[in-house]
Amino acid sequence: MRTPENQAPAVLVQLPSIPLTAAAALLLIALSVIMAALQGSIVNHFTGTLDAAKLSLVLSMTSLNLAIIAGLMLVAMGIFEIFRSYRLENELRNLSFLLLLFLGLFVGAIFYAHLHFEMKVVGVSEDVKWHTMPILALKLEKDLITQMQNRLLVFEFDPEFSKIPVYSLYIRSAKIDQLNSNLPFSGLMSVQAFFQDDFNIVYDAKARYRGDNFYHWGSVKKSWRVNLSDNNLFNGLGKFNLINPKHPSYMLGPITSKILAEAGVMTPNSYNTALFINNRYAGVYEYLDQLDETFLRKNNWLPGDIYAGDKPKDENNWITREQQTWIVFDEPQRWDIQATFDGNVDRAMGNVAYLLENVNTSDANKFYAFFTDHMGEDYLRFLAEKTLVNDIHADDRHNQRFYFDPSSGKYIPIGWDQEVLPLPQDMTPDLIANRIDRQVLKFPWLVERKNELLYSQLNSFDENKVIDFIEQNKEDIEYPLLNDIDKHVADWPLSRNITMDEWRQGVEDMGQTIRSNYSFIRSSLSQAYVSISVADSGEVSFDVNGISGVKIVAPAGSCFKTKKHGREREYSCFAQGGLILHPGRGIRTEKVQLGRYVYDSERVEAVPISYVYDSNAGSEEIVEQLRQLRYYNSVTGQEINPQIERKAALSPRQSDFLSAGYSQHPWLYEEAPERQITWSGEMVLEGQHVFGRNDTLIIERGTVLSMKKDASIISFGTVIAKGTAEKPITITSYSGEPWGSFVMQGSNSYAELDYVHMSNGSGTNYGMVTYTGMISIYNGNAVIDHSVFSDNRNYDDLLNAKRGSIRIRNSQFFNSFSDAIDLDIVEHGEISSSIFRNLGGDAIDLSTTNPLIFDVNISGAGDKGISIGEKSSPQIRNAYIEDANVGIAIKDRSDPRIYGVIIRNTKLGAAVESFEKNWRYGGGGLGTIYDSNICDNSTVLYMDSVSKTTFVGNGGTVVCTGSSCDVGCKNELH
Template sequence: MPKLFRIFKYIPGTQNRFFKKLILVFFILGLIAVIFLTIFVAEYKDFNDVIKAKVPKLSWLAESYNLLDVLYFYSYFQETKLPKYEIIIEEENLKVLNENLPDISEITLSEEYKKNSVPAILKYNGEDFEVKVRYRGDSQVHWAYPKKSWRVELTNKTMEDKGLINGMESFNLIIGGDRSLVTEQLSYYRSKKLGLAVPHSEFVDLEINGKYQGAYWLLETWDKTFLEKNKVASDINLYGENVERYEQKNIFASTDRWTKYTSDEMALFDNFAEVEQLLYLLEIPDEEFYEKISELVDLDSFYKWNTITLLVGGDGQKYSNNIRMYFDNTQGKFNFIPWDISQVERPELYDAYVSPIIDRILSNPRFLQERNNYLWDYVKNEENLEDDLKYYDELFGKVKISFHKDHLKLYSNLFFDRQVSNRRKLLIEQVENIKNKLSEAKVSVEARIDTDFNSSRRVVADLNFLTQNFNSLNIKKISFRWDEPGSFKLYDDTNNNGIWDDKDQLVGNFKRDNKWHEIDLNKEIFARRDYDDYKKFKQDKFYQENFFNPVNIIITPYRLFIVSQVPKFVPENFKFKIENSLTGKEADLTKRFIDLATFANFEDIFKNREQFILDNPIFKLNEEGIVLQTGIYQINKDIIIPKNTSLTIQVGTILNFASSTSMVSYSPVNISGTKNNPIIFTAQDKNRPWGVLGLTSGADGSIINYAIFEHGSDDYINGIYFSGMVSSYFAKTAIDNSTFQYAQADDGLNIKNSSSTISNSFFHRNSADGLDLDFSNSRVENNRFIGNGNDGLDLSSHQPFILNNYIEGSGDKGISIGEDSKAIIINNLMKDNKIGIEIKDLSEPQVINCTIIGNEIGINSYQKKAIFGGGHGKVYNSVIWANDEQITFDNKSTISINQTDVEGGYEGNGNLNLDPKFADDFKTQNSQMRINLDYLKQYLEILPKELFMGIY
């Protein structure tokens, strides 16, 4: 007994011979089931090739796929639905064909073999035809296996002979499934709908000497009958690749890689001039090629041909083979014929490197868009896909029995059914992918606005449209709001040089509707493809390395210029109506506005002193640097003092600035007048403020003394926003005895990121803040702030020292302290402001010997910005009196009051509620308000020996 069955003796009841046999049967059936299931899974999951590669010993398993066809046993009892062709060939002749086949290691059938046809009888539709037959096909799958592809040629080839089969004098019988199963037949059906010439094709059953061979795809060969049936003159040249010469090489490299299937009988000799001319055009520069190609190639035929390919994602029409075209000598142009298209799964629609003729034509955006038009016209009509799927399903219904009964094919019935189903789904996905890709509409607009008008530049807006869409977009309308007088014209950058010049075409004039200006246009913009150098397209290596690689779509700019004479163009609400040119879908628009004035003076920073003097002849040079001598000057343009020098403005100089005109220095400045001869920065027209005096980090060590600054504003120069009429950023500056008044901006004086000194100066009736210190440890001493529109003094962050200042009549706060400031505030008078002192956002100032009187609120503390917290001030030795409200704060803030006289009283150490008995200078005269200096020892150097509450 075999060892395997010895275990049976240990199983009760198995010693009976019947049970032993029954178990053996179940074991064998189970083993068969496991093998069958393994084959099924391998076939269903396409694991056959993996098994052959990874486990060679199980190759027999992977090659046993036909065992699965037993599941389709019922098909052997069904009648097929295809036309029947039968070839009767003598065994001797069949032996000749088989013995002359090349070794299986050979790639293709030689041309010599193709000449060895043998006689046979073809039976079709109740008739017998004398034919010559041979095997055909350029790859091994057609002739190296039991099921082979055939070439059939009627012996009598005259056009008038009634013996033609369906109007054909010769045809191929191609193994079923070679051409993407049934998808190729669908592509021919689609081609006919588009009006392209295609050979006759259909699926048929084939018997050879009475033995059923299964389903074949019958395809008409290239001959004059094909041309005649497609209503094309038969005496013309029909071209394809010369198989003996191409060997996966670029057939567009030379004429010897082409062959003719039919010839122009009117030619004096075998003339290849048409191909030669096409190859010549493929070598000339782009612009010349684009102009001439339409006179040699019927572009409508090309677009339709390419559309058929993209509908199935095909890669068949390649650089080396499968391109079929005829030269219509009544038209003088090449026309294309779909052939061996194939179906390829693409995750999305894209153009790929395929062949020089395709790549060269589609490198022109206009030609590309015309191709897209054909593609969109097909996929947008849902009836087309419905009709295609109906044809596909009916075709599958006709052929499936023949495929199921075919025991010679190289795949199982399961594989066939699944592939037909998957390819049907793929057809739907490919149409959806095309629709989605062609419907994309995204565009960016970079609007470069010239807000600082220069009479040498009349372009007030340079509009740069950036597209990277598969399909073109259409700019339909541009509009903007502009309240001021003025007219505007729109120009196209016709020569694509990015500059408005006399070669650019006028698009039209903007029309004004109330405050809106708008123009209708029809500007089509295309995204170019990043095709490689066309000179490489003739090289065999280029396509061998790049075949079917996607061609990148590159961001492509298109420029339009808005031209006007308006002095300062600051439009509102720029609007653009941009649509997908195929679908009319409005584009997803990203707008970016760029103020050309921001860096208009950037290069001036780097000029040497001599270049600066040439540009600004009112200045002179001395040994130290640049000098502006005493005088009165009209400043009509921005002046940039370059780095690595210095500027001195002499006593008594008056600078009258034009509107929005500024001076910015990247070097130290010395602006020192005298009490009787101050230096004055003012406006030419007081109703049109000038810009700023801006000091940057290179101006560290600057001096401003006895200077008057008035009627200025703010400015944005070289990426720096100068918020004050005088702004010193990252530049330590000493300011003394100067006046800052009538500024029409955020600040009269703004100090950022530097420890400067501001003393003995006057801040008067500035529209917003008088002095703004940001991130500054500056010292502010002995200044007067009167009638400023917002804050007298605005402090943010760091630890500035505020001493002996008089602040009156501020529209908001006398002193505003925020953003974690640790300011020291000593001996300051805040009078008749809206709020005397405001403390916010984690600031912890010390307020010492200050008098806060006659304000709506004496001291207020609160959280303004959520990223911080409340304010927490400490007040010592001060007087808070005669305010509408003395002290207020929110629930996130605190105020510590000590040794301070507060009207109405206030909790704290040593606080009083006594009439301070102010003198005319608001110093207290109440002797009971004398204080202890022990805890103020750190400030004793600046405090008097005898100290009362309030200012001293």
């Protein structure tokens, strides 16, 4: 037996006594409670010095961890008490202690290995500093605790009780492993999948991860891009996105999509959906349309270009840390071409370069000319909507999306990935999120128009309607979200899991932001001020300040004679019919502290603009005249009271009123006055004759316009060309070479052509638009009667119309190079009592157009008598078609109503053909044909397997498909 001198030590580790351990645990609990109680006060005290969000996280998680440590100490104390009560050997107690210690270290190692992995993945594109690691560790710990809490509260999700659509993705486990093998790069490689919609229709598809932030592909819940195979469509699209919502409300996409649509801004559709992946509930997502040609066609836009200005990607198709700060407006190569109307990416990239050239110019005149011709109202409407939600996310670095409309040459903005943020209360409601916004701000009348659109949007879809939409969404997604274990949202540079309480708070915050923004904008737009200085010399200065302009109206029958100082020679009656004077804007840069950092921040402020007039009356009379005028807020219509003062002379600032500050003076950019131009007799034209929106061109009866090669008439205004049967107006070639085109362009354009004979034209290019008709009506309106069009060359059509409206009566079309009449997405159309002969293509070609066609006589069409395509629904009565290759073709879900047609002697095809030509419309021909004579043809019908056309006549109804049809003719189906 060993003696005490040589006996082994009694313990390997000296454990604290039980009372001391309990006291330490209670102290930690007390500190945790105190820290939790004082958290709000501490955060408020250090606001402006430290980052409030990070400080709050540190305090809350420190409080929680103190409580956890105290709990672990009490648990350990209990275990040791158990050991002691059973009189276990000291070695066993020490071993147990070491096992607990190693378990803690093991769990900690796994935790920090997970954090290190996430930081490594994020570090590919985000510059995450080492000193942020403790904060990120606390975030990750909080996220794990929230996830455990969510798991305890989750029940099995039953799709039968869902108020939102329920979709499913099926992907083999090996393919998911492939997607996760080398994130983020591996997630961009599409894998085989199947997609099932809420009607249980299953589509063969390809799927991959999408998005350039960690919360899209790094968290448990991934964002998906789904590309259907075999030209299948879902929601009218072949590609779409299922996005992990980034905002705690879980409805940011649907809200902004709704506000954009209500504002009349081009936008992809978004709504909430529940998603299963391999029969496991993956949670609540946001569905989002993908932008491509199919998206354009679905929304009745002409196929055109789509340009995406986003953070540029490297050879791995990923964003490096260096590229995060690149400005997309610096180089065209930083843009992606997501669609083109002609397959020419080089041409499309040239259009991007032209956009950037004008956005970056320091020449205000150059930018204004470009903006007027190629952006205009569409961008101002978008800018107004962005102001409503304070979306600064479409900035100089990313989220720029533009549709280039080939019929107008305009770059039309697309709302994309918007945010909803509180508007700063210390500046004007003027957004300058990017270089375009900053340029627009220079022009007070553009700012005024933006404010008018903003005020209209405020009232047409007001905050109450937005809140109703939010509340309905909240009700719809609550049950699916309650059962969503992984309620991940964005939390740079990672993501975080939220509780249901945090979701409800997110919804509440969203509604409060909407109410606050709308209230602030209403208040701001009501601010309009004018002070008037009357000098002894007769000079009158109107100094306009505030957010909105001032509308001045003279009483009926009065005449206060003035002239613009230094701009006009003759006096005229002031403010007759109303006059709007605009305030200006300035930009000041100030230092703003956010946590430990100080930034330069731009603030927009209202500045006065002076408008100086000369009057030949005495100062007392001038003041009296001014008091008789009425003054209104030009946006809201509220009446305002001006300040009027007499002074010996105007101030130097008022006298130098045209000098440019940040805002350009409106008098330097006055719109061209109305003009009336008359052409008569015999004229020889060469080059392009362009007429503005305020011009009226009158071509008198009997006029002969002899057009030299490529000569064109291009009008953005009004053209009145009225001949007579005895004295028609003739527009033809000067020397036999084809001239260009007779063009009407834009919503302000309008043409009346009566007894006009037009021949030997072709087409032309102007303002980034190719006009393919000898007469081209693009986005305008035209009425044509008793006219003759013939013998066009080189370009496609005798007459081509896109959008707008057109009415053609009692006219003739001969010898076309291709189609006689081609109508694309024309809103209102009529073709009646007209004759078509010897045509190179179709007599009438319709795309997404629903005109009325009656009493037309067609003979010798080189292709189709009437081609009805791309979801058109015309009404056709009493058409006679003979000697065409095909009588009537019905394509791509077009659904015409056809009455009393006669089709004879088709040459190559059938009298009636129904088929799918363009897969993007999701089907073949439909339609109903009543009481028609189509039997006198070698082939009567051609139907493909996805078409269904109905024939009504002789007291019966026959539904024809690709497999069966009996309309009483021989050799019916081909």
